[in-house]
Amino acid sequence: MAEDDEGRKKKQIIKQEIINIQEGAPEWMATFSDLVTLLMCFFVLMFAMSTTQQETYKELVKSLKSALGAQAVPESGTREGLIMHPIPSEKSPENQAVDDMGAMIEKEMDEIVSEVRELVLFNKLGGEVSVTKTDAGVVITMSDLLLFSAGGTQLSPKGLEILEKVAAVLSKLAYHVKVRGHTDSEPITSSIYPSNWELSSARASTVARLLVANGVPPFYISAEGYAQYHPVATNDTAQGRAQNRRVEIVYERDSIARQFEDMYNK
Numbered sequence: 001m002a003e004d005d006e007g008r009k010k011k012q013i014i015k016q017e018i019i020n021i022q023e024g025a026p027e028w029m030a031t032f033s034d035l036v037t038l039l040m041c042f043f044v045l046m047f048a049m050s051t052t053q054q055e056t057y058k059e060l061v062k063s064l065k066s067a068l069g070a071q072a073v074p075e076s077g078t079r080e081g082l083i084m085h086p087i088p089s090e091k092s093p094e095n096q097a098v099d100d101m102g103a104m105i106e107k108e109m110d111e112i113v114s115e116v117r118e119l120v121l122f123n124k125l126g127g128e129v130s131v132t133k134t135d136a137g138v139v140i141t142m143s144d145l146l147l148f149s150a151g152g153t154q155l156s157p158k159g160l161e162i163l164e165k166v167a168a169v170l171s172k173l174a175y176h177v178k179v180r181g182h183t184d185s186e187p188i189t190s191s192i193y194p195s196n197w198e199l200s201s202a203r204a205s206t207v208a209r210l211l212v213a214n215g216v217p218p219f220y221i222s223a224e225g226y227a228q229y230h231p232v233a234t235n236d237t238a239q240g241r242a243q244n245r246r247v248e249i250v251y252e253r254d255s256i257a258r259q260f261e262d263m264y265n266k
Contacts, residue, residue, distance in 0.1 A: 105256050112138045112251060115169050125162065137252040140166070144203070144245040151188055153202040155210065163210050166249070171215030176255040178222050179204045179211070180248040184241035185228040201225025207247050 116131040116138075128146040132139050147159035155163065170177065181200035193199040204223040212218045233240035 101260050104260055108256055109133050109138050116140055119165055119169060137250055140249040142247045153206050164214050167211045167214030167216055175251055175259055176220050178224060178250040179208045181225045182230055182244060182246050183228050184244045185235040196227035197225055200227050203247055
């Protein structure tokens with residue numbers, strides 16, 4: 001009898017547990033939970049898209065600022081459907097004039113380089129005459145092997161011929177030109193030139209005189225000697241010393257700029 005009572009109690013406990021399980025969360029909670037989850041995913045997606053658009057907009061603003069000026073693009077964001085009207089550049093006439101002058105100077109330097117390179121190619125002077133455009137200006141470099149004998153200042157026949165052709169190009173230019181003489185570090189032993197200072201200065205003067213004789217206005221020319229103190233290569237090798245022995249014809253950017261300023265002010 002006691003065993004039957006105990007069995008009935010166990011059955012009642014199991015039945016009650018089944019009832020408790022069935023009386024848990026109602027069935028509509030599953031659908032509601034799915035809906036909340038979908039909404040959360042939707043807002044997370046919207047937030048991610050908004051962040052991406054903001055980064056894209058920042059890049060767009062940065063690009064437009066560089067093209068139109070710092071004040072041409074508003075700092076606040078925009079929305080799709082709104083039209084951004086073009087804002088005129090706020091450059092002053094003075095700044096515009098500076099930009100125009102800079103472009104003219106660059107164009108003039110490029111033309112000088114182009115004409116000298118054409119001369120070099122036509123006369124097959126690669127390795128003996130070169131021209132480069134730098135931040136400081138245009139530099140025409142001529143090897144002393146082409147121009148002078150060792151330790152001398154008298155122009156060789158070939159050097160004379162080439163310098164006359166170079167002068168024909170330079171005589172068209174109304175800019176100040178510097179002729180710079182350079183030597184290697186080997187000391188000179190000469191009663192006429194006690195040091196490389198005198199030798200480099202004399203060579204620069206020789207080239208300057210020839211340019212004047214071939215049509216370059218003398219008031220546009222200056223001659224300078226730099227001795228061995230501005231090398232372009234090592235003085236420890238014969239090849240390096242040969243590169244250091246050179247004459248440079250230099251059109252400085254500042255001198256070209258001054259000529260353009262004088263033209264604007266007239």
